[in-house]
Amino acid sequence: MSKNLAQILIALSAVVLFLPIQSINLFDWDEINFAEAAREMLVTGDYLRVVIDYQPFWEKPPLFIWLQAISMSLFGVNEFAARLPNLVCGVATFLVLYNVGSQLFDKKFGLVWVLTYAGCFLPQLYFMSGIIDPVFNLFIFLSIYYLHQSFMSGLDNRWVALSGLFIGLALLTKGPVALLIYGLTAIALYLMNRDKLNASFNRVVKQGSIFVTVVIAVSFLYYGVELIKNGTWFFEEFINYQLRLLSSGEASHGQPFYYHFVVLLLGCLPASILMFGALKKYLNDNENQQAFKQLMVILLIVVLLIFSSVTTKIVHYSSLCYYPITFLAAYYLHHVMYKRAEWNRTISIAVLAFTVIFSLALMMLAIVIMNRDLLANYIQDDFVIANMGADVSSSVFDLIPGLIYLISAVLGIYLISNQKRRVGVPLLLLGICLAINISYKTFVPKIERITQGATIDFYEELQGKDCYVQVLGFKSYAHLFYTQKPPVTDENSRDKEWLLTGDIDKPAYFVCKNVDVDLYRGKYPIEELASKNGFVFFRRMPN
Template sequence: MKGIAQAQIESVRGLWLSARSALASGMPALLVAVAVYLGLFFRLGDFPLFDVDEGAFSEATREMLERGDLVTTWLNGAPRFDKPILIYWLQAASVGAFGLDEFALRLPSALAGAAWVVALVAFTRRVADNATGHAAGFIAATSLGVTLIGRGATADALLNLFLALAMFDLYRYLVSHRVRYRRRVWLWMALGALTKGPVALLIPGAASLIVFALCGQVRAWAKAVRDPAGWLIMLVVAGPWYWLEYQRQGQAFIDGFILHHNVERFAQPLQGHDGWLFYYLPVALLLLLPYTGLLLRVLRRLSELRATPLDAFLWCWFLFVLAFFSLAQTKLPHYLIYGITPLFVLMARHRHAIGSRLLAFAPPFFLLGFIALLPMLLREIGPQTGNLYLRDMLSRPDVFSQAWQRAAWAMLIAVAALALMPRTPVWPRLAASGLICSSAVGGLALPALAALQQGPVKEAALLVRSAGLSVRTWHFNVPSFSVYRGAVTERAGELRNGELILTRSDELEGMGQHGVLYRKGGVVLARIGG
């Protein structure tokens, strides 16, 4: 254990030396590549799938391959209308190449995140300079929001790639009026519509209308909207799947996908995901960790919204997404990700304006402090939790090893040392802190949290699979169980004597007589009747 901790300490020291060397020798592209690896690929497949989202996408992909159905997605034997088809195709291709595991299921999102960073660097280099472009990519790759989305086996990283590409080409069209840019916008929106639906048209369309209006170019915007070639691109790229799915599912597709998962999602809170009007303001502070101090410095420049077409474009993009999803009744933290790309450009442009060490280093110190204190917090909170399932989950003593804890504290100390380093510009030290935070999130926090929530689910599924047992679920929505079991798992409407049930520990009391085959972290396999 001591050797592992020492290796972690040495890796932290190496990160700082590499960052300082790269900055000094003019190798920012290499530094961005390191940031992309740590933020998106480091330990990508080393922890179980999170439920419900990762489990649902992954199980739908597994069932797609099992059924040989490349049009309709299914989840535990029922049609799944949550999202369009593109992410499932990409996950299926990845699974076909690498096998059915966490790495293969997450790889399309990680690659989309990497492409998103590359597109951001290329755009920012053109509108600013090389150093600012690399800084924008570095900030994006090591920010908490991108790290979480880019490592998730869901559709969001792919959608964000297409949104960014569409918006970047809209700006190019704004300043040049070249036809090829507006045609490419239609292509990116079509691919976005195949990834997540109407939101891929709404955000570029509405945000760009505001920008074009501010710049006195509404006619150019209208010309792009009426472009027959653009509509043809949309019909050719996205139209076939929508038509085939409607032919198969009919009104159920309209009701499930269009009305329920899009219209109703805006009009009313779904699945209890509601929030107050200013819900996304604290969310923005968290998603931009460890660069929250730099974000606060940039927000003071909101008054410069109309200073240049670029400023108008960046601010209107972010503010439209913030306003739209603040008004929507269903609120989820990752919705704001659709509007944070312009913040990366703004933060990179003003990265040297953050002279305050407290403002710069308090956020990374907070993030790493939370990670380092997590074992102690759970030891205190877990036993006091009222819900039995959560108490069993949070009170497991086997998740945080001594090596894990030493590594977390070493990273926290490293950031403290960077903050106190004299006679050194703030930005390079903050960048080094970003690498450390990214390593801590991907290498320590996510694996530990996945072990708490999903480790027992995976163990139970593999146990059932190896024994060839039949099982149903009872009041427990964990689609990842079906992924690891390699079979559809039905929900039990009523309990039958002698059957095996997967459930939560807080459901046992109401199940009558039963015998427990497996119990860990609140996850239970029980035989009804004993």
């Protein structure tokens, strides 16, 4: 198969894999808040300042939001448009993995790396989401790859500039954490290989200045213009927010140190176990391959240490680790398939054990959804019990993804263990990839309806109505996006107490959870409209 044909097939396969078969509402918070920022950009026409609820939003720079705004201008304000940038990013990522793998080893390695990445739960899932991280991670990975190229070429101008370009784009996507990751990785790489670097100290300084110049030039597109136009206010708030992420459990996301180790172990199966087969030294690797493998290990350690050390821990913070984890797993599988490397019995048992457990968990999820009424008898939380009452269809066919996962894992490991590796590895990875994809398209719509469907339906009914909409007792962005809230004309409307008791000029609608309803029912001049799936809906009319 030619390289061009392989790339076309990879791109088409990625589109089929990530293209939604039905519309799924965006999830509160991380999907909706960025989509809402993009929608408000279109409403206000101000593409330099990120706002949510028409107030400055300093948590993230605007590049990903610009991509969503472009998508919405082409396809409308909807879920597909909000998630399209990550679908495109998924296609680009698979092509990057194939080309980098082919350049480092051969086309077979490139294909194995793509399959390994696609055959992991979280890495595949994120390309069907509307969060920032896939785009940010791709930029960081490309900058790290060109860092490798620059080291191997004696700091060639071309690779140094490309590395700076992608770090600049990463800065525009998620902020200074890009420099922290890149800087620590580059320092570790330099300290471990300074004797091998074919460049004088003066050349290192010169190339460093080229890198910094490119980074500044790219990031100036936003940060420089923002500074000139609006002064230092944004930077002060942005830096304070980043410091809060480091020092406190921002947004109730404080977790133990080992949190990301567990997330990556389970979320990147089977690659998270297969990668350990790559940690031994293989003598038939050339210098370029050994250097890149070392760089991937450094990147994995750097990212894990950074995000395990900060107080705020969220699942996708460590998602950059998907690249080194899947590379190391693909490296091991490639050696097993084509270089007659030993298939490790311990790894075989561990992969089989964890994948069987994961497949059983998928089947258990299907059983729980089918029997959620019975499950409610064992739950103490009234809000969760009410969630379970959502009108969601389910059947024994929901067991299929778990069965595919189980059969693929068992049969794949069996074939690999019996020297049929070139059949067993693709079967293992393709089967798990298919199971994950069917799982997403089977379970995520049901989970969305159970957890938030009632509120989204309520908000959509209020689209186009001249009214206020507010949530009580919990944080949400859903009411902004799904009512398509127009620009605020009365600043009083931001005050919940004013909406509940003040001299309002149009109807005000409220949503609260059933566990908090006694804080509002009978204590404010509001009319209860309905209660559904754990949410209670109120209305207050103007005098």
